[in-house]
Amino acid sequence: MARPLLGAPPIRFGITGVMLNDRLGFLNDWAAWLGARLGRPVVFVQRARYREILDLLLRTQLDLAWICGYPYVQHQDVLKLIAVPSFQGQPLYRAYVIAAAEDSVQSFEELAGRRFAWSDPDSNSGYLYPRSYLASLGYAPDRFFRRTFFTWGHRRSIIAVAEGLAEGAAVDGYVWETLARRDPALTGQTRIILRSPLFGFPPIVAAPNLPETDQTRLREILIGQAGDATGRALLAELNLDGFVTAEPALFADIAVMARQLGLGR
Structure with missing residues (x-):
């Protein structure tokens, strides 16, 4: 567990309806678990609309966000893929x-x-x-x-x-x-x-300006969450197996659909 850095700015973590965010107590517990391992506070920022979270992320007013694969493929040239949840044994959903x-x-x-x-x-x-x-x-x-x-x-x-x-x-x-x-x-x-058909599960991504050292540490913490007893309990609340690494190609099918409908880049 990392030692807290006095005065360190918080990691601002945006969430939307991609996850079931109606449990304030859970979010507080997850923020505390993440912050203890990161060595700095983690603050969840909730918005109802995907666009609100995406705009905050692109303007670097958030450091991290759990977004849908569709906005990710539209902005994957600037957003950094951190981790993808594993659901029912794979990083996919329908x-x-x-x-x-x-x-x-x-x-x-x-x-x-x-x-x-x-x-x-x-x-x-x-x-x-x-x-x-x-x-x-x-x-x-x-x-x-x-x-x-x-x-x-x-x-x-x-x-x-x-x-x-x-x-x-x-x-x-x-x-x-x-x-x-x-x-x-x-x-x-x-x-x-x-x-x-199966699609890449909504990913956790980083803002364009988040330092690579922070990206790496956050990725390590999320991927290691399933190996910690408290982390596993939090994952169970999310109905997830854990988090895994992934490549942008996981979301290629979503990008194809967007282009076919004239909605992609």
């Missing part, structure tokens, strides 16, 4: 399209002309992938549904379907699976009607 449990709809295509919830315009699972899927079938995503709206969070999208505000939604499969463990009464009101 997008889910869900409908209400009691609805008879069996496929994404059957949601045509209905109300649909997107999670965030900078989300792969909650926006990019489902639009790419519809386009691959020859549908115009913006004309496919009767009405669409943004919920600004995967959990909120699940609630929107459960409460009948939307008849379908595109969500992060990790978030749905984690909520299924914590709140099965909620996810039980929804049903998965489409699972995407």
Whole structure:
């Protein structure tokens, strides 16, 4: 464990709806664990919208952030890949399209002309992938549904379907699976009607100006978290196995979809 550096500035760690950030006590515990090993305070900065966290990161008002793979591929020339979570044994996840449990709809295509919830315009699972899927079938995503709206969070999208505000939604499969463990009464009101191919899990990235020594140390701490008893307990709260190293190629499929839809660089 590192010795605290007196007066050392905190590491500012941005988070969004990529993770289930509704547990303040957990975030305090994780910040304390990270800070003790880093030797300087860690402060979590929460924002509802991916764009807010991304803008803070690009303006170097954050040092580190857990973002979606979609904004990462758009800015991977300046953002530094630190680590990727391992979920169910691999650094991958799926997008889910869900409908209400009691609805008879069996496929994404059957949601045509209905109300649909997107999670965030900078989300792969909650926006990019489902639009790419519809386009691959020859549908115009913006004309496919009767009405669409943004919920600004995967959990909120699940609630929107459960409460009948939307008849379908595109969500992060990790978030749905984690909520299924914590709140099965909620996810039980929804049903998965489409699972995407596997994509690179939303990564933890560093701001352009974070020194390489800090990048290296943060990477070591995150990758070593599964080897520490308290670290493993925190990972269990996140429903993750741990963190692993990865290369930008892990997110190549997301970059391809963005370019095909005219949304990539």
